[in-house]
Amino acid sequence: MTKVKEASVIQANKQAAFNECPVTYVMEKIGGYWKPIILFQLLSGAKRYSDLRKGIPAITEKMLIQHLKQLEADNLIVRIAKPVVPPHVTYSLTKTGANLKPVLYAMAVWAVSDSKENSKVFARNLKNFPGIH
Numbered sequence: 001m002t003k004v005k006e007a008s009v010i011q012a013n014k015q016a017a018f019n020e021c022p023v024t025y026v027m028e029k030i031g032g033y034w035k036p037i038i039l040f041q042l043l044s045g046a047k048r049y050s051d052l053r054k055g056i057p058a059i060t061e062k063m064l065i066q067h068l069k070q071l072e073a074d075n076l077i078v079r080i081a082k083p084v085v086p087p088h089v090t091y092s093l094t095k096t097g098a099n100l101k102p103v104l105y106a107m108a109v110w111a112v113s114d115s116k117e118n119s120k121v122f123a124r125n126l127k128n129f130p131g132i133h
Contacts, residue, residue, distance in 0.1 A: 036104060038064070039071070040130075043130035046091065047090065076093065
């Protein structure tokens, strides 16, 4: 990864938006393609790395590892490693991460109402949203 020039105007503007706009704050934490999907997978409970890989088959190992580290650094998930061979690592939501459940649910509800092609499938899957019903 390239080093970010801390003194650039773009970085100053980004930091100002991060400090002043709550939506920017949220998007900095959970934005991107994979982070919400990882968080969604963990809504139903702790999962091992291999379970996350199976639950998100399209993600590469590099991206999964990278995003798990970012989510952990942002205190949204916790990584628990047991000192055994082979390694036994589980990931689960922190309290802060679990507090995102209504946000993710709202995103799913919005998808049902906005999508023309997939609204029926989305609505059917919404009934299985972890921890809502």
